[in-house]
Amino acid sequence: MAEYSSKLLEEAVNQLSRLPGIGRKTALRLCLHILKSENGEAQQLGEALIKLREEICYCDICHNISDGNTCKICLDLRRDPETICVVADIRDVMAIENTSQFRGRYHVLGGIISPIEGIGPGDLTIDSLLRRIESEKTRELIMALPATIEGDTTNYYIYKKISTLGILVTTIARGIAVGDDLEFADEITLGRSILNRMPFEGTIGQKK
């Protein structure tokens, strides 16, 4: 291991290299950049990271991150309150928001059921989702969880819990990505896209 000529540098490299995907060489490169940066830039960066962790709130309703007790999406009255899109992670909210195709609300589970990683239903916001469904007159639940065994397990668990409530439960379409060649698609995806084929008229005029 390299001996650093400064304890401050060593500490900064140690801290940065704890982040995922950042090794000691990258951390050192970032530190040297910070050393050469304008006065105040390091201060802004450091404070932004500290504030992020210390002051962040999670929305009481959908558990997305938020600056207050209720997030912007849940506060937006123009958004359909009867449709809830269930996602694993706040990154998924951003990804769906970027499409501008969804005008309902979200529910962030905070993960998916994974016995291997020791994540059970109690570690997720499923109870909060069930309470929300009861109080909000939800009409449709769109499941947008990862297409893995864990995702399917979580889908099924939630479906079982609400199957008696008469709510429409859907999942996002799996199929060949727009622009992809069929020959390079994996067999499971291609197979599903055949099984879940849809009437041609339904695709006319859809935004790509």
Added chain:
Amino acid sequence: MAEYSSKLLEEAVNQLSRLPGIGRKTALRLCLHILKSENGEAQQLGEALIKLREEICYCDICHNISDGNTCKICLDLRRDPETICVVADIRDVMAIENTSQFRGRYHVLGGIISPIEGIGPGDLTIDSLLRRIESEKTRELIMALPATIEGDTTNYYIYKKISTLGILVTTIARGIAVGDDLEFADEITLGRSILNRMPFEGTIGQKK
């Protein structure tokens, strides 16, 4: 551009993505990791970066980074004060220190002469090197600058400045790296390694 559901998150992503090699997606991934991190970890990281920039010192003698006015290497009396290795960057000091093959002192120029980037001799610590040579009875100057036109220019500039002082000026050996196949070496390096061949006896017992 993604709209973030929290100003704190947006600010942290903005700040992180100013670092070299870190785009907005990576910055977001790092922020989400920080959000899930143990209490206090973000504080440690942020403070380490702020302290690095605010409190770092540069050695008065060799301009390496240091925790005080003089760095550990310059303070180490066991190190040969008559041999100075001239490097462009503090990273080069670390690289050479890692080899454990050099027991002299360093001089960090802080860059190399580059008219294109607007870096002239006055922007580097060359004057400080010249004063140091006069006061320290330097015997040998080992030039370990990059093998580029800018590096050669800087070598030549320094060489001209001290050519009358009777100091031995050497440059680190350029040649085929230990373990490399000749067929994959670039022509300039291979050509230099033939021109600068050395007596076989001199290589016996050298640490690889």
